[in-house]
Amino acid sequence: MSIILRPATTSDLQKILEIVNHSILHTTANYSYEIQTLEVQTKWFEDKKAKNLPVIVADLDGEVVGFGSYGQFREKIGYQYTVEHSVYVVDNIIGKGIGSKLLTELIRLAKEQGYHVMIGAIDADNAGSIAFHEKFGFVATGTIREVGYKFDHWLDLVFMQLILK
Numbered sequence: 001m002s003i004i005l006r007p008a009t010t011s012d013l014q015k016i017l018e019i020v021n022h023s024i025l026h027t028t029a030n031y032s033y034e035i036q037t038l039e040v041q042t043k044w045f046e047d048k049k050a051k052n053l054p055v056i057v058a059d060l061d062g063e064v065v066g067f068g069s070y071g072q073f074r075e076k077i078g079y080q081y082t083v084e085h086s087v088y089v090v091d092n093i094i095g096k097g098i099g100s101k102l103l104t105e106l107i108r109l110a111k112e113q114g115y116h117v118m119i120g121a122i123d124a125d126n127a128g129s130i131a132f133h134e135k136f137g138f139v140a141t142g143t144i145r146e147v148g149y150k151f152d153h154w155l156d157l158v159f160m161q162l163i164l165k
Helices: 010-026 037-049 098-112 127-135
Strands: 003-007 055-060 065-072 083-091 119-125 139-150 154-162
Touching: 003 098, 010 037, 010 055, 010 065, 010 083, 010 119, 037 055, 055 098, 065 098, 083 098, 098 119, 098 127, 127 154
Parallel strands: 083 119
Antiparallel strands: 003 055, 055 065, 065 083, 119 154, 139 154
16 A cells, blocks of 8 residues: 655545545534535635645545645634644545544644644544544543534534644
């Protein structure tokens, strides 16, 4: 298994869209209900590029099997050194270290860009993602109860943070 991490290109957006839409339809990793269009995904990508925010993909033998990115945590200027990240990996590849490679690279890029804190917002029932983040030194800093609603039930959101050194 030969994984290459690289910056995403517009030709990767269809596969990124498939990964995002799968998570929307089948998981609580993404609290959206409606699948996205290629137009929406393209605008997201162009916005990231315009703000000098990374979108990286994990390429397995020429096929995108995961991606990661981060963006501004909140709009006010006082939050300018904090980013919130996302890492997605296709279902049949989860557990093979690709998410770890993506998050390691996002952490490296955030440090390189001078950010101070990375935030992960994770569904409280996603024990795997919480444990995954703990391996990187993220700590749970709070749970917001019943802030999401999907699949006919209320969802709690755990905030995890990593202070970058």
